[in-house]
Amino acid sequence: MAQKVKLSTIADALGLSTATVSLALRDSPLVAEVTRERIKEEARASGYIYNRRAASLRTSKSGIVGVCVHDIMNPFFGEILQSIENELDRHRQTFILCNHYDELSKQRAFVDTMLQLGADGLIMSPSIGTPAADIRLAEDNDLPCVLIARTVEGAGVTSFRGDDSYGMSLAVEHLIARGHRRIAMIGGTELTSTGRDREKGYLNALAGAGIEFRPEWRVTGPRSRHSGFDATPQFLAIPDRPTAACCFSDLVALGFMYGLSRAGLRPGIDIAVTGYDDIDEAAIAMPPLTTVANGQSEVGRRAAAALLARLQGAPAVDRVELITPELKIRQSCDFLWPTGRQPSAMEPA
Amino acid sequence: MAQKVKLSTIADALGLSTATVSLALRDSPLVAEVTRERIKEEARASGYIYNRRAASLRTSKSGIVGVCVHDIMNPFFGEILQSIENELDRHRQTFILCNHYDELSKQRAFVDTMLQLGADGLIMSPSIGTPAADIRLAEDNDLPCVLIARTVEGAGVTSFRGDDSYGMSLAVEHLIARGHRRIAMIGGTELTSTGRDREKGYLNALAGAGIEFRPEWRVTGPRSRHSGFDATPQFLAIPDRPTAACCFSDLVALGFMYGLSRAGLRPGIDIAVTGYDDIDEAAIAMPPLTTVANGQSEVGRRAAAALLARLQGAPAVDRVELITPELKIRQSCDFLWPTGRQPSAMEPA
DNA sequence: CTGAAAGCGCTTACAG
DNA sequence: CTGAAAGCGCTTACAG
Structure with a gap:
């Protein structure tokens, strides 16, 4: 490129003022149709690039x-x-x-x-x-x-x-309805409102069913797939092991399920799992993940x-x-593997 | 806020010029140490916000x-x-x-x-x-x-x-070395250099082993987890079904493995699978994904x-x-499930 | 070490 | 319908 073209370049080329060119380029009806077209054509032909910094400095x-x-x-x-x-x-x-x-x-x-x-x-x-x-x-x-x-x-x-608290209680109530009494919660932190609210929902659902919460059920921290995976050993070491886990998010649940499989346990059969968010992957995962659409x-x-x-x-x-969340029931709390064999979720690992 | 504070606001407050203030704020040694500190202090106290548009307009x-x-x-x-x-x-x-x-x-x-x-x-x-x-x-x-x-x-x-072509050939050669002769390639498109090059690597590896490529082995398109999942039926319908699939990316492979499981097939056992990219998830997936670090x-x-x-x-x-890729051998081409049961990869589904 | 002045490329009243 | 002029808030020679 030779020289940077600006409004005045176009104005000069056409024998007009920069004011007119500026107006025309922004489709102002103040400028006559013909003039406007000539200006736009010239702008195109000369490779004019609008300088947003200058405009923004002027207009704020x-x-x-x-x-x-x-x-x-x-x-x-x-x-x-x-x-x-x-x-x-x-x-x-x-x-x-x-x-x-x-x-x-x-x-x-x-x-x-x-x-x-x-x-x-x-x-x-x-x-x-x-x-x-x-x-x-x-x-x-x-x-x-x-x-x-x-x-x-x-x-x-x-x-x-x-509505994180309500949403999480939906997931936990679903688990309770399927017969689970020992339910862990994996992931999330006190440091965010999301973590606090989802924990609240978990605790509320437990209390609502008359289940006494045990501190060792709460595995805090994980908020990613990898950390969900890494949390598995901690979950497995919980005394009187829970039969279900509600996870802070789908990503955590998906990683946790990988961890369960790695440990020789079948997610959805040996351990019921719920997620949160209902990301696209939840529906195609194995087992398809029961979760909360957010x-x-x-x-x-x-x-x-x-x-x-x-x-x-x-x-x-x-x-x-608050947007009201919705429970999406799939199969991670009661899964029939395609082989046809389906042990109870309560069966010891 | 009362009025927007700018360089001249600070200059006026201190009885200096905007030039000095501008210099001082950018730590110019031209300004005396004491003056500089006074200026910075005033800027801080007055909540001055640097106007980048103005500066950028001036300096380009x-x-x-x-x-x-x-x-x-x-x-x-x-x-x-x-x-x-x-x-x-x-x-x-x-x-x-x-x-x-x-x-x-x-x-x-x-x-x-x-x-x-x-x-x-x-x-x-x-x-x-x-x-x-x-x-x-x-x-x-x-x-x-x-x-x-x-x-x-x-x-x-x-x-x-x-080096996409080389990388894909690494994956396919690995499959061939494990005894596979009918190998599909899932995903990728002619429309990108990545797609073309990886396909080239796949074809080269086949040719190098004297395996005659069959057009039905090539399932083009998928470049995401979900589309990898969706491609499974097409793969399963290939006449004289391949025993292995090299996938365009890890995401495609991960989705494809979900699809395989969904169909009652065990990825890594019934069908060998490779990915591409070596994203973090590859190492924790089930089965852990053999892939190409990119x-x-x-x-x-x-x-x-x-x-x-x-x-x-x-x-x-x-x-x-070109960055030279590297094969990461994990277990998706020969997987020992934790249950201890390990059918041959060639065993019919 | 500090200041006065010009200019970056726009837009906006204001005239005509 | 079009133009002349000021100004947005900086920085950069140039003086002193």
Whole structure:
């Protein structure tokens, strides 16, 4: 390329002013149809590239929405992200993605960048340890925020997520209804609202059935497939071994089932297992995973819509919007292997 | 917040010029130590936010590197992205991520945005159907590109990827060495260099062992876990059924193994299976997946390093840098189930 | 060591 | 319907 072409290049070539060119390129009816077409043609022919920094500096709108989550690779977020992206696309907002891996420093670097770039809004699944002040800092600097999946107390913004406590109780009640009395819960942490709420649901369901919870049933920590796998030995070592395990997420359940198989146990037969999220894989897994649909695309859609409303000037509202989860019964709590042989789930391993 | 604070706000408060403030904030030795500290303190106290658009407009450097791949949720890319991010972080470049889902229009929108934002560079796994001209457009507008995972002929830039043909031949030769003569290949498409090269490796290995390829062995298409699962019936319907399948990727293999189990067949026993990529899950899967390590973190690291060199002024070079893959033998080609029972892989289903 | 001034490429009142 | 001019918030020579 010879010289960078800018508005004035086009204006000069056509004997017009930059004002007219600027207006025409943005389809302003103020510019005569013919002029507009000549301008667009010239822009195309000269390889003009719109300088968004300059425009944004002038207008203080950037057309950018930042989206930041802790685990981009988790299919749970995949679905949320896709529905956010759809919604944003339709409003011609550019979607900028970030994976903070639950590292506060990474999240802060991203929020800073968004601030410096003059992003119009932010959607995030807040990192473990996010202080409310971090959210308020963004809000105070004209960067409207909407939260997904997790809640930050006192942040003063809306967060969209599934009703984790209710959802987990659905899974545990299902297990209880199938005759299980010793039920472990694998994964999740006190450090997130998700972990706390799902544990609450587990405990509530147990209490509701008059089952006395034993602390050794609670295996905290795992939030990924691999750590679900790694938790298996700890589960197997629980005295008076539970016959069932409700897992923090599908990923944890899937890894845990691998671990069970590795130990010579048959998930769904020797040990009943439930997941959480109902990711795509749950339905094709072996055994197909009984889980809780978490409404991810609704979370994404509504979060994006809420942010878009904020961009139009709607005020921040301090509220959590709960999406009602739904139990998906498949076969991981009572599985008939294709060979035709089906021992009872209660049969000792 | 009352008023937006900018350089001049700080300058006025301290009785200095914006030039001095600007210099001080960027740690210029031109500014006296004491002055610098006073300025930084004032910036902190007043909640100053650096306006990157303004700076970037002035300097025509943005500190942004765009990264665009077709499947962010694939752990294969997860590892690449993480190593790119590490490398970029160390050079204080902001990493902006995009998932183009193999849709050319999404990729184009992203490249456009990067151009308009004045990004410094671009790393991408080009979408199916990317014309070389798309890459050249970016390069011609001062946006240096480096490709990963896939190659675009004639683009004139460097691409980093595994030696797919060699890698696949490793997997197939392993199968052949274990006695298999009827070997299917599941997944991948002619539309990407990856698909073409892996198929080439499969065909070469067959030919090298004097095995005559039969067209019905080639099940094209699947590139995800779910489509690998869905391909199972087609595989099972192949006349004179193959005893083994080499899969296009680990994800395809994992889905295919689910499909096999669903059909009452035992992966690793009734049908030998290989994957490709060696994602984290391969080692914990049941059966543990024999696969080909594809050097993803090296791909990421080297691609980032190459881009960084371009940002320093290194010229574009038209070359493909092949990372040598490595066979990882686990048990999916010869599996001993924990129950102790181990039928031959050749035994009819 | 610090300051005054120009300029990056847009858009937006304001005139005409 | 079109143009002249100011200004968004920085940084960079250039002076002093």
